[in-house]
Amino acid sequence: MKVKTMLTAAGLVVLAWTGMASAQVPATTPPVATAAANPAGAPPQVAASAGAAPSASASPAATSVSAPAVKAPIPEFYAPTPGIGQPTDRIGLQPQVTSNGAYAAWFHDGLLLPIITVISLLVLALLLWVTVRYNRRANASPSRTSHNTTIEIIWTVAPVLVLLAIAVPSIKLLARQYSTPKPDLTVKVIGHQWYWSYQYPDNGDFEVVSNILTPEQDKAKGEPRQLGVDARMVVPAGAIVKVITTSDDVIHSFAVPAFWIKMDAVPGRLNETWFKVDRPGVYYGQCSELCGARHGYMPIAVEVVRPDQFAQWVKANGGTMGGKPKPAEVAANAGAAPASPTPSATGAAPAASVSPATATN
Numbered sequence: 001m002k003v004k005t006m007l008t009a010a011g012l013v014v015l016a017w018t019g020m021a022s023a024q025v026p027a028t029t030p031p032v033a034t035a036a037a038n039p040a041g042a043p044p045q046v047a048a049s050a051g052a053a054p055s056a057s058a059s060p061a062a063t064s065v066s067a068p069a070v071k072a073p074i075p076e077f078y079a080p081t082p083g084i085g086q087p088t089d090r091i092g093l094q095p096q097v098t099s100n101g102a103y104a105a106w107f108h109d110g111l112l113l114p115i116i117t118v119i120s121l122l123v124l125a126l127l128l129w130v131t132v133r134y135n136r137r138a139n140a141s142p143s144r145t146s147h148n149t150t151i152e153i154i155w156t157v158a159p160v161l162v163l164l165a166i167a168v169p170s171i172k173l174l175a176r177q178y179s180t181p182k183p184d185l186t187v188k189v190i191g192h193q194w195y196w197s198y199q200y201p202d203n204g205d206f207e208v209v210s211n212i213l214t215p216e217q218d219k220a221k222g223e224p225r226q227l228g229v230d231a232r233m234v235v236p237a238g239a240i241v242k243v244i245t246t247s248d249d250v251i252h253s254f255a256v257p258a259f260w261i262k263m264d265a266v267p268g269r270l271n272e273t274w275f276k277v278d279r280p281g282v283y284y285g286q287c288s289e290l291c292g293a294r295h296g297y298m299p300i301a302v303e304v305v306r307p308d309q310f311a312q313w314v315k316a317n318g319g320t321m322g323g324k325p326k327p328a329e330v331a332a333n334a335g336a337a338p339a340s341p342t343p344s345a346t347g348a349a350p351a352a353s354v355s356p357a358t359a360t361n
């Protein structure tokens with residue numbers, strides 16, 4: 001009787017397990033029909049022009065097209081650089097292209113790693129010493145000492161000093177990450193199951209929908225595996241970019257390792273981070289908060305371009321260039337969102353662009 005129930009239970013477990021295993025298979029199939037799988041409200045996918053995309057000449061005509069369904073190919077200016085802005089075989093952090101990233105990389109490689117190496121070696125040496133010198137055979141009658149003021153002071157003060165040495169640069173880095181300087185450009189990043197969209201409130205509030213490419217398209221375009229997208233997030237080089245993250249459905253996380261940024265995208269909330277990159281190029285990231293079955297198939301590609309290329313790209317997307325990215329940021333462009341004011345203001349600043357659903361904060 002007992003045996004029988006156990007057998008049935010075991011059978012059930014096996015059944016459940018095989019069921020789960022087969023249910024997981026679809027998730028690992030290649031990400032082909034992303035757009036088709038999107039919810040009905042998803043904006044149409046921009047035609048992924050394999051390889052031929054970076055033709056700058058195609059862009060000006062695009063502005064006259066008003067129907068969102070027929071968009072001319074959006075220009076892409078840079079090809080990815082191996083080893084920069086994307087994962088490689090190297091051990092350690094990706095080469096950092098922002099000042100915060102450089103500081104953090106120094107903090108990690110120049111301070112934390114040496115400290116933990118020294119501490120680990122010290123502890124290992126102490127352990128070996130105790131094992132060899134004070135085992136029962138080598139030290140038959142142990143000392144009865146229970147207090148030693150000197151050594152007690154040392155092993156209290158030394159860790160405090162180590163912690164202080166770590167805390168000061170650590171808090172400095174945190175402060176740098178959280179205090180956005182006066183931005184030259186604001187991009188609102190919205191996570192969706194399972195793609196990203198980017199809104200440009202300073203440039204006529206157009207939106208770019210960014211879907212993953214198929215493996216074949218990745219190969220044809222020379223994109224790193226599973227990181228290529230059909231529409232990149234484009235920003236000008238040398239500009240301070242304020243990134244506002246939010247979500248359409250569940251919690252996602254916008255992360256670009258080479259910029260040292262990672263910010264949760266939470267439905268109904270606006271989070272904020274920033275970066276400034278001087279080197280033009282393409283930098284990749286991924287959603288970094290488990291958000292469902294295709295979490296692994298919503299890559300991020302940020303293209304940093306020259307200001308004139310940025311203007312061209314904005315035009316091709318039907319946007320406007322209101323004011324130069326630096327000083328004259330007065331509400332120059334007709335009907336465009338007002339330039340985002342103080343950097344200290346919370347995410348609610350560029351309220352003109354915030355959709356009703358997310359404006360609650």
Ligand SMILES: [Cu+2]
Pocket residue numbers: 251252253287288289290291292295296298
């Ligand atoms: Cu995700």
